Amino acid sequence: MSQHPVPAEQFPATRLTDYQPPSWRVDTVELVFDLGIESTEVQAHLHLRRDGESILQLHGENLQLLELCLDDQLLDSNAYRYDGHILEIPGATDGQILSSRVRLQPAENTTLEGLYLSGSPERGFLLTQCEAQGFRHITFFSDRPDVLARYDVELRADVQRFPVLLAGGNPQSSGPLADHRHYARFSDPHPRPSYLFALVAGELQCLEDHYTTGEGHSVQLRLWAERDAIGQLSYALGALRRAMRWDEETYGRCYDLDVFHVVATHDFNMGAMENKGLNIFNSKYLLADTETTTDAEFRSVEAVIGHEYFHNWSGNRVTCRDWFQLSLKEGFTVFREQSFSAAMHSPSLKRIEDVAMLRRTQFPEDAGPLAHPVRPAEYVEINNFYTATVYEKGAELIRMLAARLGAEGWRRGSDLYFARHDGQAATIEDLLVALGDANDLDLSRYLAWYDHAGPPHLRTQGHYQADTQRYVLQLEQFYSLPNGQVAKTSLPIPVRMALFDQNGTLLPLRLQDETTPQGTERVLELHDSSAEYVFEDIPAAPVPSLLRGLS
Missing domain, CATH: 1.10.390.10 (Neutral Protease Domain 2)
Structure with missing residues (x-):
């Protein structure tokens, strides 16, 4: 191992304070994939919108560029610069359509970012992982989460090798092509960032159901897996239905597409991914067998299914x-x-x-x-x-x-x-x-x-004043420092609390200066480094219950 430090400039930091809004946005993305294990070609048409003064710069990670056009005019190599990471086009203007054609090699993509092969070349299937910066491995784009666009996607592939073609959004059409090939088109009416793009292509089995949202919208639920795993998806399907209903009842959030796909794969670098309308899971987080799965594992499947579904609003919309x-x-x-x-x-x-x-x-x-x-x-x-x-x-x-x-x-x-x-x-x-x-x-x-890194400490002290029937609760917050000293803090800390009498009965809580009790449980908000709370009409020394619910 070398003892020489690596210069920091070789690993430049990205800083929150350096954030700048994008100078270019993309309103609509049209993608056409000609899919293959060894070679895949991607055609992209980006409808550009200029929001700043900078020249057009797009991410593109080691893409094999075949063709580049602006408004159908082929660009020669002097009209752009590409260093394997960033594509610059000085001549691009507002409202133009940038078209590109690139070649990918999914079978050789071992980063598991972008488009890659899951399984063997003979039996495996193609899928994508784009969070956080995987879309730049697929095509040229401003691959950052604040560039939201509507996606229209067409997938083309050999019908025998890739009988199932899936992408995010609503299915638009599908059918046969020449040379034993077929296609499927998808469109998402909701703008989304590039990290939520997804496709899956291969030989997969389907478990299907339907769900009617609280708004009366009918949704097809389709869970996909290879033949050896499809029989273990029934519990996940039921969990998905429960998650959809709970989100409607608790948050008022209904699903917003015509179909919801869930795919289980044995080769996935994330536990699961919330791609809009096409969730992809590592199989171990999704499969459940009534003979061998434990109660804890059933709950885990339900939780992960719910987590990725709930992202449809808290993360996607x-x-x-x-x-x-x-x-x-x-x-x-x-x-x-x-x-x-x-x-x-x-x-x-x-x-x-x-x-x-x-x-x-x-x-x-x-x-x-x-x-x-x-x-x-x-x-x-x-x-x-x-x-x-x-x-x-x-x-x-x-x-x-x-x-x-x-x-x-x-x-x-x-x-x-x-x-x-x-x-x-x-x-x-x-x-x-x-x-x-x-x-x-x-x-x-x-x-x-x-x-703030690290947790603050909360010190509490209470004493009862029998002569005035008052209970005084003192709260103090501080940080422990590495040198053994403490530092005062003033983070806002809601403290959920209650007082019990000696028989275990909850006492009504009335703070000093209040005219009536405010229930038997309340939240005290500690704003400063310390505070004192005086409770009135406490008949005997109480038993305090602080930070209830492990809050």
Whole structure:
């Protein structure tokens, strides 16, 4: 191993403070794939819209460029620059259509990003993985999450080798072509970022059902797998139906396409991926057998199915402005997944399981050399961004906000967030503003939680004043520093609490200066480094219950 340090400039950091809106956007993407295991050709037509002064720059990772045109005019090599990573076209203007044709080699793609082969060349199938930066391995594009476009996709392939052709969106048409080939066309009416693009082509079996949404829309549910796995998808299909109904009842979110595809594959570098209308799963997270699957594994299948489905709104219809906002979709969706699992089974058991996992995975991360905020200020490699802190701690921050607002306030806030930012790339600030606006609150101080690494400590002390029948609760927050010292903090901390008498009966809670009790359980919001709360009319020394629900 070399002892010489690698110069930092070889691995430049991407910084949140450097964010700039895209100078070019794409309104519509038209893609045509001529699919093959060894060689695939991709034709792309991008409808360009200029939003700034910079020349057109598109990502394209080691693509074999065959042809490049602007408004059907072939460009010679002097009209563009391509270094294997970035394509620059100085002459591009607003409103033009950029057409390209590139060649890919799926069988040789071992990165499992972009288009690759799952399984053997003889029996395997083709599929894609585009989050976070995989679409640039397929065609030239502004491969960033704040460039949202509508996608029209046509897949062409040998009918015997690839009898099943799938892409995101609604199916438009399909049929035979010459030379024993066939095609299938798909169109998605909803704008989406490039990381949500997906296709699957191969010999797959289907388990099919239908679902009618609360809005009366009929949806075809199609779960796909290879022959050896198709018999183990029945539980996943039922879990999907439960997730769809729960999201309608709890968040008012209905599914928005005519078909929902789920594909199980043995070769997938992510656990699962929420591509719009075409979810792709690693088989081990989806398959269940009534003879051998444990109860915990059944619950895990249900949770993962729910997680990816819930992304249809928290991630797809409203996506991230940039990858620093990753917890906006992942933390939010983990919280939605946890709430769904709790509703389907035991809320208490589910909460204990979630906190146990948090302590096993995220607490050590937060206390070690890899500690980082839920929204880090910079990153070098985006694929290292998918951490327990971004997911699980991010979910706890959403849970904190939900506790602060209460069930009705949380629903008002999430409704406004989805309505205000539907079809947009949003930020964590946008979420906080929407939640606050819906409840006449300023939640901006909660942003500090997203910028802090490590957990604050909460110190509590209570004493009872028998002569005045008052119970005084003191709260103090601080950080432990590496040198053993402590530092005061002033993060907003909602503390869900209650008081019990000696017989275990909940006591009505009336704070000093209040005229009537406000129930038997309430949320105290600690704004400063310390605060004191005085409860009136407490007949005897109570037993406090703090941070209820492991909040």
